[in-house]
Amino acid sequence: MRRDSLYVGIGGTSRRVSLAGNLIKPDESGLTRTVAALADAEVLALEAVKGGGNNRVYGAALADGRRVAAKCYPSQKEDPRDRLGVEFGGLGFLADQGVGSALPCPLAADREAGVALYEWIEGEAVSATDPAARRPGDVDQALGLLAKLHELRLTPGAKELPPSSDPCFSGADLVAGIAGRRLRLGEVAEDNDSLRAFLSGKFDPALEEVTRRAAREYKAAGMDFDSAIPGRERTLSPSDFGFHNARRREDGSLVFLDFEYFGWDDPAKLTADILMHPGMVLGAEEEANFREGLADIYRDDKTCGARLSALWSLFGLRWCLILLNEFLPERWFRRVYADGGRDRETVQARQLDKSEAMLLRVEEGNDGI
Incomplete structure (x- = not known):
């Protein structure tokens, strides 16, 4: 079975773990597995969140009590821009520089799957x-x-x-x-x-x-x-x-x-x-x-x-x-x-x-x- 790499970044650090599969369009079962691997926790519920016009965003409730935002980036030959890499990497850089709560904290990303986890923002x-x-x-x-x-x-x-x-x-x-x-x-x-x-x-x-x-x-x-x-x-x-x-x-x-x-x-x-x-x-x-x-x-x-x-x-x-x-x-x-x-x-x-x-x-x- 093919094993693909993913990177997890929390508090400016990163580690490397493994994940099988190549998720392009997130069916719920595949996305649940991806989120669970990224969060290192069982996913109890996954709910679509109304978001922007370019990506799908889900709220994921985890068994350890956390809630995270899972953002799915579509893969398109017509748009070669690395939108996941830019957003996750940019927010990571800004978090390391102490920008603070004005931006969501990036938690983990699987580039191959096109999925990234971010801090869940309570509010409106x-x-x-x-x-x-x-x-x-x-x-x-x-x-x-x-x-x-x-x-x-x-x-x-x-x-x-x-x-x-x-x-x-x-x-x-x-x-x-x-x-x-x-x-x-x-x-x-x-x-x-x-x-x-x-x-x-x-x-x-x-x-x-x-x-x-x-x-x-x-x-x-x-x-x-x-x-x-x-x-x-x-x-x-x-x-x-x-x-x-x-x-x-x-x-x-x-x-x-x-x-x-x-x-x-x-x-x-x-x-x-x-x-x-x-x-x-x-x-x-x-x-x-x-x-x-x-x-x-x-x-x-x-x-x-x-x-x-x-x-x-x-x-x-x-x-x-x-x-x-x-x-x-x-x-x-x-x-x-x-x-x-x-x-x-x-x-x-x-x-x-x-x-x-x-x-x-x-x-x-x-x-x-």
Whole structure:
């Protein structure tokens, strides 16, 4: 019988044990065996937890009284990114640096099975779309974590961390990333009249104009559109950060989840993503606090504000395309993997509406820096 390796990390240490099998899609019996081996305890109950759109998450009750979160990462040839390795390794690095309770503690992982165990967070989800449901200090907690991540960029070992999943270290990087997404969507748009009309009739003209304007603003500010920012101006970014990926512990403190795209990036991109993330609605005061707080965190980067201003609309156009991921077969598979079947046409129509709304926001210059 084949024996595959798994790694268990607790409190910054790791050990190596063995596990049979290669779990790609977690049937309950196979997942139970994997979790039991990782936790070194019998699994009494395994319950699916409503989570994000990319992975399956389960709450596992163990015979020794513990409860852990089991996260299952799908294996796809279309997406070679090591999301398990990035999240588990990144959270392990941050735990070793004393980041503390703002992040879940990584417990154990089986890379071959595509399963990792994390601390179970008792508490409740933070509202992503209702600012009134959040608390006055929530933005400060989020900023505190981002400030800590920025400080840790100077820590020994930080240089070994990977770039984020879609980094933008220059204006040219951003344009190239948008072009890649546009090309892939163009392939599937051949069979979808609504998508094709939006991309060719609305998105493409906007992209052409916004790219020219960004290049002009770079030149006016004395910056090189094609040159990557130096390492000292980069930050450690969660990449999908906000209240949509947060839970409130029973003591009121926040814990931020989903670090599978964690890595090095431009703080200007991180700032734009937080302020315009379509999955999160910020109140006016919250938005102002984020803007002020982020500017203070990255105050030593003298061109961050200029980059953010010049690239703001391009970041918005990038989000227009991200919102259309449900049109891509490989991305749709991931959504179905995470939360089961849904009406694909209905979801695609909704996402196209959101993308058009984001484009209108870009064209009208709403809330630009």
